[in-house]
Amino acid sequence: MKVQIVEVGPRDGLQNEKEHVSTAAKIQLIDKLVAAGLHRVEASSFVNPKWIPQLADAEEVLKGITWSSDVTYSALVPNVRGMERAKASGLTEIALFMSASETHNKKNINKTMEETFPVLREVAREALALGMRVRGYVSTVFGCPYEGAVPIDNSRRVTHELLEMGVFEVSLGDTIGVATPKQVREVMEKIVKDTATERLAGHFHDTRGTGLANVAAALDVGIRTFDSSIGGLGGCPYAPGAAGNISTEDLVYMLNGMDWDTGVNLERLLEAGAFIQEELGRELPSKVLKAHLAAVKA
Template identity: 80%
Template sequence: MSVKVQIVEVGPRDGLQNESAIVPAEAKIALIHKLLDAGLERIEASSFVNPRWIPQLADAEEVLRGILPVEKKGVQISALVPNVRGLERARQCGLDEIALFMSASESHNRKNINKSIAETFPVLAEVAKEALALGMRVRGYVSTVFGCPYEGDVPVDNSRRVTDALLEMGVYEVSLGDTIGVATPKQVHEIFAELVKDVTTERLAGHFHDTRGTGLANVVAALEEGIRTFDSSIGGLGGCPYAPGAAGNISTEDLVYMLHGMGYETGVDLNRLTEAGAYIQEQLGRELSSKVLKANLAKRQLEEHT
């Protein structure tokens, strides 16, 4: 029997947040429906941060009301929430899962959240407590686990401390992020091997960026450490407003192609996923970085002319 790997599609939020040209809400809604049609069951649809921080996601309510409730069984739609005010906005939209975020490095945390790590813990603990009381699921993100744009190397003990704190707050899963795409497979092996000493592999996920071309290799390294959940972005969209030079997330198309070729099960239809990638590529008016998307569209074009 093949082993199931869960994919958390973050394109509509993490992928689009770095786009300077505003994508209309109706296009985001259409994209999410295409991702659902492709078989993706976990999609991060938007963020309830202050619209002044990330104008691209100012339409969070409109987008979520355009896709909720999802009739398809087993589908989980989530959004990023920075504070209790954001949680209330998420609740009013009918969401039953939120994500909390912070960094493993002090400098990036201050740039991203405008607070120290110590100051961030009580804010997120309050959000988690209220969300759990409402019956919501809470996921956690830890950024800059493998390197920080301001501090360089980040000690693994920083990531352990933040991961443990999030788990104590009641999050069901912590996604460990290579925010600037500096990780190598050796480092991924070392860090996950350390962190799984305290946490079961089922409660950890990998979030890799492909800035230096090592994204998929890092997924393989994490798979070898027992990790079975990975974040990815349609077309390879993404970046980080607070990490200069950070390229996009690993592409969902590339990830699915690789996992299927390795014998893993994802539940995702690659042909339909290509439709979703082609759609958002057309909406943005530029070629996206996904290699599998490029190859599949080139193949289709060739078939149409023969």
């Protein structure tokens, strides 16, 4: 039984870091993640550097990594200009993003949901014409920091629109980490009725400690692709001080124990986690990484 892991640490994780992370460190991190057996890595973002200065060196990072033919590297893009930069950097896959809640979408993209669809449709059309694959992210599926509960029909509609644009996979996100396993089953079961499970992925945050439990719930529904971040990088901007994305080390450890095949070497993965923790100079949230480093010191 196989599960795909999409490593989002170099993008979704590092974009939230306050301290500058060197281009060289990002390059080393990506290479270490690939060496650990990860075959899908979101390497950076081509969003305007004014919005996300931490990832302003996207071109330099992609120029410096050791490209592997059996790895899909991708980047987040907001518009055609970002897509063109990604293509020029050698990427064959990009990711689009929008929210399932109106207020979050306005604050995150500065557009209403209705205004966002044509923009994403144009980007998808141009990317597909260039032979690129397009992935989609839907934020705030399980809760919005401004509106609270988000109607399931919002997420179903956004997912449907993205798939209609030619997106090959839609990642359903618990952006602020409020979801519980019961809610994940209820939401996923309804969205799965509209589309095949192999075209859906789960993107969970561990803000309230339910991240891995939510993965288990999504597995029960038939989801087999999950986003995660090395070391648990990516603290939630709407919950200061809270843990962010689920940790790749924790996810791999759990899946291994459940007899799922991830193709990831946990020991090599822990080396990558220890590396970026050292670079950042602070302890990361990953519990498996903490246990490993404590055992090494003992």
